[in-house]
Amino acid sequence: MVCSLQLGLEAGQRDGRTMTKYSGFKVFAQALRNNRGWGRAWRDPDPQPAYDVIIIGGGGHGLATAYYLAKEHGIKRVAVLEKGWLGGGNLGRNTTIVRSNYMENGNTQFYEHSLKLWENLSQDLNYNVMFSQRGYLGLLHSYGQLDAGRQRVHAMKLNGIEASFLTREQVQEKAPYLDMSMNARYPILGGVLQQRAGTARHDAVAWGFARAADRQGVDIIQQCEVLGFIWKGLKIVGVETTRGDIRAPKVTSAVAGNSGVLAEKAGFQLPIESHLLQAFVTEPIKPLVNCVIASFGMLYYISQSDKGGLVLGGSLDGYNSYAQRGNLPKVEHILSIGKALMPCLSRLRILRHWGGIMDMTMDGSPIICKTPVDGFYMSAGWCYGGFKATPGAGWCLAHTIAKDEPHPLSAGYTIDRFRRGATINESGTGPVPGHH
Amino acid sequence: MRIECPCCGLRDHREFDYGGDALRQRPAHNDTDIDRWSDYVFMRRNPSGLHREFWQHIYGCRQWIVVSRDTVSHQILSVCLASGAHGAGQGLERA
Structure with a gap:
């Protein structure tokens, strides 16, 4: 040994x-050996002058794209450029929920594929991402929502995704700490459960994909901010960075909230507004919440981390923001929903709270496609839901870049779907990001 | 964040509803160009920095206003009434 x-x-x-x-x-x-023999998990190379593919953004989607480009398509001369540190953006700022309980064609199949990749991700990456299929329970608060919940269960089953409808009594049995009074601020009439959903450790996803991509030969370059593009006629052939010019025939963006800024540098607009989303973690307590609990009506979600802290979040701050810090009225709003649903939260203290920049599209669904600019690809518009999509988005974007055609699972996620009237609008709320 | 409403004075932003990019140009009613309508309905300026945006003072005078705000610092540089409701964005200086 x-x-x-x-x-x-x-x-x-x-x-x-x-x-x-x-x-x-x-x-x-x-x-x-007192753990003195562990080497570093990935190299820290200087950028080469040229690659086959440049990926802007060292978050989950960028790293996953690099990994699948190398592993599935044999394209190993790949650079991932990160302006800060790996996982310092939305990958390290989400509430770690993974699920595939969607209803619209185009979404269901994509997210289910992503969930299947999650189920084998630790083995595939040789890195424990601590994916825990503890279940995702969506609470229903009105008779209208009960109907919508049943519709969701049926839609999922028709797509081959296991789901179950829970009565009020079954919800109470699963989560006895919820306020089940019919006089509650948010009365609970039932629930939708996806048992295969769950949570993962988001930092481990960054490190696992980085290490696995690096082992395939991908250069992961941190502290390297893209300042502009290098053009040859109307085609993008590289990027200008804080660490010099880097050239590649194919450049892709995977920068979440900053997608609009890069698109502007490339000369086009996106159907995206960047909004701020806050998240919170409480002081650690003994095991209490044994699944992810969400309120479909109120846009609120809570789970318990393996360290014991309750991780929770809610809706957007409500206006364009690149600030990565939230406003206090939204803190009050989210925590008051939490306390109304789970009165036992009231004396818990919040340990940390933070914000991430969401690239909110006008239909709530993402974009994975070639852009209007030759040589430039994009994964963007992930709204609240980028984390669960991490392996699936990387899988499909890698295919799109390698084959120069959309992957069948992400074929609907184009920029021009808006112009063509082919939006994928899960919530049916129209082109208002704050309403998704 | 507090917004200086031209009618009501300095008020908390919770009194306002957000209306997004104020520089969009609504095409004429008889315009049949799909690209112009698509741009108006779906495309948004989304700058990191100065942003011209609509807000409505729903818990006050209910006026629509145009706020010039920095999306990084949230500093508000100017506020004016969005007069001429049908000319959304018209008359405003292009960013």
């Missing part, structure tokens, strides 16, 4: 890397 460990380290040193495959044996062997 020790012998194989040493061999592994030597093999790693030969090609200039110090990473080895993680395993139970490795953990045991390292424990015997």
Whole structure:
């Protein structure tokens, strides 16, 4: 065992890397050596002058795209450019919920594929992303919502996605700490449960994809901000960065809230407004919430992290923002919903609260496609839901870049669907981002 | 964030409803060009920095106003009435 460990380290040193495959044996062997033998998980290369593909944005979608480009399509001369640090954007700012309880064609199949990738992601990446299929329970508060809930269950089942409708009594049995009084501010009449949904550790998703992409030969370059594009006629052939010019025949953006800023540099507009979404974590407590609980009516969601903190969030602050910090009225609004649904929250203290910039599209569905500019691709418009889509979006964007045609699962996620009247509007609320 | 309503004075932003990009040009009613309508309905300026945007003072005078605000610092530079409701964006200086 020790012998194989040493061999592994030597093999790693030969090609200039110090990473080895993680395993139970490795953990045991390292424990015997006081854990002094772990190498770094990915390299820190300087940018090369040219690549086959440049991915702007070292968040979940960018890293996943790089990984699948290398692994599924054999395109390994790939650079991921991150202006800050890996996972410092929305990947490290979400509430870690993974689900596929969608109803609209174009969404259901895509998110279900993503969920299937999640189910094997730890093995695939050789990195424990702590994906926990603890279930996602959506609460229904009115008779209209009961009908909508049943419709959702049927739509999911017709698409081959397991889901169940819970009566009021079944909800109470599953989550006895909810306020079940009919006089409650938000009376609970039933619920929709997707048991295969759950949560994952979002930092581990960044590190797992980064390490796995790096092992495939992808260069992950942090502290490298894109300032502009390099053009050849009407085609983008590279980027100008804070660490010099980098060229590639294909450049893709995966920058979430900053998509509009990059699109403007590339000379076109997006059907997107950037909005701020806040999230919160309480002090840790003993196990209480054993699934993700969401309110379909109120746009509120809560789960418990493995460290014990309750992780919760709600709706947008409500106006364009790039500030990454939220306003206080929304804090009051979200926490008052939480307390109304779960009175036992009232004496818990909030440990941390933060904001992320959501790229809200006009129909609430994302964009994965070639842009109007030759050589430029884009994954954007993920609204509140980018985290659960991480592997699926990477999978489809990698296909789009490698084959120069949309993946069948993301074929509806084009920019021109708005002009063609082919929007995918899950909530049916029209072109107002704050209403999705 | 507080907004200086031209009618009611300095009020908390919770009294206002957000209306988005104020520089969109609504095509004429008899305009049949699909691109112009599509741009008007779906496309938005989304700058990191100075943004001209509509707000409505729903818990006050109910007037529509145009606010010039920095989307990073949330500093408000100017507020004016969105006079001429049908000319949304018209008469405003292009950003």
